[in-house]
Amino acid sequence: QHIETVTGDGKSLYSGTVPIDTTAVSGGFNLTDPVRGGGTTLDAQNKTDSILCQLFGLGCPTAVKFLDADNHWGTGLNTDRASAAVDAHYGAATTFDYYKNIHNRNGIFNDGKGVPSRVHYGTNYVNAFWDGKKMTYGDGDNVVAGPLVSIDVAGHEMSHGVTSATSNLTYSGESGGLNEATSDIFGTSVEFYSNNANDPGDYYIGEEIMKDRPALRFMDKPSKDGNSADCWSSGVGNLDVHYSSGVANHFFYLLSEGTGAKTIGGLPHNSTSCNGTTFGGITQAKAAKIWYRALTTYFTTGTTYAQARVATLNAATDLYGAASAERAAVATAWSAVSVN
Ligand code: ASN
Ligand code: ZN
Ligand code: CA
Numbered sequence: 001q002h003i004e005t006v007t008g009d010g011k012s013l014y015s016g017t018v019p020i021d022t023t024a025v026s027g028g029f030n031l032t033d034p035v036r037g038g039g040t041t042l043d044a045q046n047k048t049d050s051i052l053c054q055l056f057g058l059g060c061p062t063a064v065k066f067l068d069a070d071n072h073w074g075t076g077l078n079t080d081r082a083s084a085a086v087d088a089h090y091g092a093a094t095t096f097d098y099y100k101n102i103h104n105r106n107g108i109f110n111d112g113k114g115v116p117s118r119v120h121y122g123t124n125y126v127n128a129f130w131d132g133k134k135m136t137y138g139d140g141d142n143v144v145a146g147p148l149v150s151i152d153v154a155g156h157e158m159s160h161g162v163t164s165a166t167s168n169l170t171y172s173g174e175s176g177g178l179n180e181a182t183s184d185i186f187g188t189s190v191e192f193y194s195n196n197a198n199d200p201g202d203y204y205i206g207e208e209i210m211k212d213r214p215a216l217r218f219m220d221k222p223s224k225d226g227n228s229a230d231c232w233s234s235g236v237g238n239l240d241v242h243y244s245s246g247v248a249n250h251f252f253y254l255l256s257e258g259t260g261a262k263t264i265g266g267l268p269h270n271s272t273s274c275n276g277t278t279f280g281g282i283t284q285a286k287a288a289k290i291w292y293r294a295l296t297t298y299f300t301t302g303t304t305y306a307q308a309r310v311a312t313l314n315a316a317t318d319l320y321g322a323a324s325a326e327r328a329a330v331a332t333a334w335s336a337v338s339v340n
Contacts, residue, residue: 008071010086014208016198028069039114041089044121088117091154108161130160150208155190156183167299174237177244202265219253220269222246231274232338255333257281273336
C-alpha cells in the first residue's frame with residue numbers, strides 16, 4: 001500500500017519555522033498528520049465545553065479543520081489563527097516521536113493512533129488540558145500568559161494520557177504529585193528531544209508562555225514558584241498536586257544534572273540538596289529512561305514518594321545493573337530530596 005505523505009512547514013509562535021506533516025484535501029491542505037496515526041489539529045473557535053459536554057459528552061461545540069492553500073502555515077505572530085495551530089501540531093508530532101523513538105511507545109495509548117488537538121479554546125483562557133482523549137489549549141490572557149502551546153506544555157499535557165494509560169497514578173496526595181511530576185519530567189524531556197534552537201531544552205516549565213514571571217515551574221529549585229516543595233516532608237501530599245510535584249521534579253533535576261549552578265538552554269539553573277550533599281548527574285536522557293520504566297513497570301495508582309524511590313531503584317537495576325553508577329545516583333538523588 002502506498003501512503004502519500006505531505007510535509008509542509010509552518011511559522012510557529014515559539015519554535016521558529018518547523019516542518020509539519022499534513023494532508024492534501026480539496027482546496028489545499030489540512031492539519032491531519034498521516035505519519036503519526038492521523039493526529040489532527042483543530043480550531044475550537046473560542047468556544048468552551050459546557051459541563052454537560054465535559055461530564056456526558058453532550059452538546060459539545062464543534063471544532064473546525066484548518067485549511068491552507070500552499071502548505072506554508074502561519075506567520076509566527078499571534079495575529080493569525082494558524083500560528084498557534086502550528087505549535088500544537090508540532091508539539092503533538094514531537095511528543096509522538098519522543099515516545100516512539102526513545103521509549104518504544106507507539107502513541108499515547110500505545111495503539112499507533114494520534115490524538116486530536118484543539119487550539120483557541122475559550123477567551124483569555126490561561127490553561128491547557130488533556131481530557132482523556134484529546135488536547136486543548138487556551139490563548140492565554142496576554143497578561144499572565146500568552147497562548148499555552150509551547151512544546152513543554154504540550155508534552156506535559158499529553159503525558160497525562162500516558163500516565164492514565166499505564167500506572168494511572170491517582171491525581172491527589174503523594175501519587176498526585178508524582179502524576180504531575182511525571183508530566184513535567186516528560187514535558188521537559190520532549191523539549192530537550194525537539195532540539196530546537198528557538199526553544200532549547202531547560203528544566204523550566206512554561207518559560208515561553210509566561211508573561212509575569214520567568215516560568216510556571218522550576219525543576220532545579222521548585223520553591224522558586226513561591227509554592228512548590230523542594231524537599232519531602234510528612235504532609236507534602238496535602239499540597240496541591242502542582243506543588244507536591246516539586247519533590248519529584250527536584251529529584252529528576254538532581255539525578256540529571258547534579259548540584260550546583262549552571263546555564264541550561266540559556267537559563268540559570270541552581271540546585272542544592274536538602275541534606276547538604278553535592279554530586280554530579282547522569283544526564284537527562286538516562287534519568288528519563290529510568291522514570292519511564294518506573295512509571296510503566298513499577299508505579300501503581302497509589303504509589304507514594306517512598307515507593308517511588310524503590311520503583312526507580314528497581315528500574316535503574318533493570319536498565320543499568322544492580323552495581324551501576326546510575327542506580328547509586330538514583331539513591332543519592334532521592335536522599336537529596338529527603339526521600340530515604
Ligand atoms: N494544565 C493543568 C495540568 O495539566 C490542567 C489540570 O489542572 N489538570 O496540570
Ligand atoms: Zn498537569
Ligand atoms: Ca521548558
